[in-house]
Amino acid sequence: MMIDKKIKKIIDEIEKIILGKREKIVLALTCLLANGHLLIEDLPGIGKTSLAKTLSLVMGLSFNRIQCTSDMLPGDVLGVSVFNQKTSEFIFHKGPVFTKVLLADEINRVTPKTQSALLEAMEEKQITIEGNTYSLEKPFFVIATQNPQDQSGTFPLPESQLDRFLFKIDIGYPDRNAEKIILQNKYSSSHSIKEALTVLDSNSVLKLQNQVRNVVVKDPLIDYLQNIIDYTRTSAYFKAGLSPRAGISILQASRAWAKIHSRDYVIPDDVKNVLPWAASHRLFLKKENRMIRKKEIKEMLNDIKIP
Structure with missing residues (x-):
């Protein structure tokens, strides 16, 4: 990418x-x-x-x-x-x-x-x-x-x-x-950290964050994210599903991932790329009595339909 x-x-x-x-x-x-x-x-x-x-x-x-x-x-x-x-x-x-x-x-x-x-x-x-x-x-x-x-x-x-x-x-x-x-x-x-070049300043970072908020998310993408959230809430595997705050966070991370990869719109692959890192500390497996692993999240996505 x-x-x-x-x-x-x-x-x-x-x-x-x-x-x-x-x-x-x-x-x-x-x-x-x-x-x-x-x-x-x-x-x-x-x-x-x-x-x-x-x-x-x-x-x-x-x-x-x-x-x-x-x-x-x-x-x-x-x-x-x-x-x-x-x-x-x-x-x-x-x-x-x-x-x-x-x-x-x-x-x-x-x-x-x-x-x-x-x-x-x-x-x-x-x-x-x-x-x-x-x-x-x-x-x-x-x-x-x-x-x-x-x-x-x-x-x-x-x-x-x-x-x-x-x-x-x-x-x-x-x-x-x-x-x-x-x-x-x-x-x-x-020693080396001091030699790193400063590329931006705080105002530039705030501008980038604002650009991320303006990355376009269309309804089919929202539907896909809701499919993921619903899966975690209805599955018998998890102690509790993803919260609304988690859904908002995943969507914002997907926008940032799209921006980093030179796009002003979000695609399903953006969600797939950020989800393992955004959900692995939020989903607790009941039977195994532990948090879900990132590779298991990637496997879970295979069962979720993309609209």
Whole structure:
């Protein structure tokens, strides 16, 4: 599929740093342009942080990172009001959430209370502290990483919170050629990220997001998406089907995928391409007692008719 020239330049620049992971770069970019949020689940040391830093630099967006720990409080993320004795009033000190790209590293190491505070900010794009409401920056893109659930000291995200993320992806090990470059010391993430070129700025990103919202979706495509949603709700395989919010998210991701691939209209293949990443953290298999796998979603699509 042909990729839009401007977007291809972004992808190429990021791929100079994140070696051999073009598919995951495109998915992360799709998530950003769809105005969603991204969850990355993978082992430590795979490149999750490097992807977030490089994406923000190339897109010209401010970046903050939270290293999540079990003793972190909501105020450590959102900010706190501090009493000023000279003026006898409270002054609000903004937390790291006030940025355009926020990396919440190892989000499943913080308690559910702090997880909830961050995820509510993601949904509302604003926070309320002691009766005062503060708008977050635009665009606002959260990349949260988590370790696999079998790692010790983790608090699994509940299903209602997982639904706030548009995509859930993994990075995976580098291929042999990419890893050889790493082992030959020709690649150092901390050094190389600074050498990445900034291709856009925040206004340009907002314009791209607006263009994505204007990508045309015709009724037969809506019917196809509804067929998919109905299948998940009526099938005996799933604990619960896809929610209306999930349907809206999948449609917006399909628009972004179309835009990235130089189209101003959505086709069924766009839905097929984004669905495994948009639904794998939303569909729970009752019999197997686990979340559905991406390959199983692809197999499921074979049973769903395209209008």
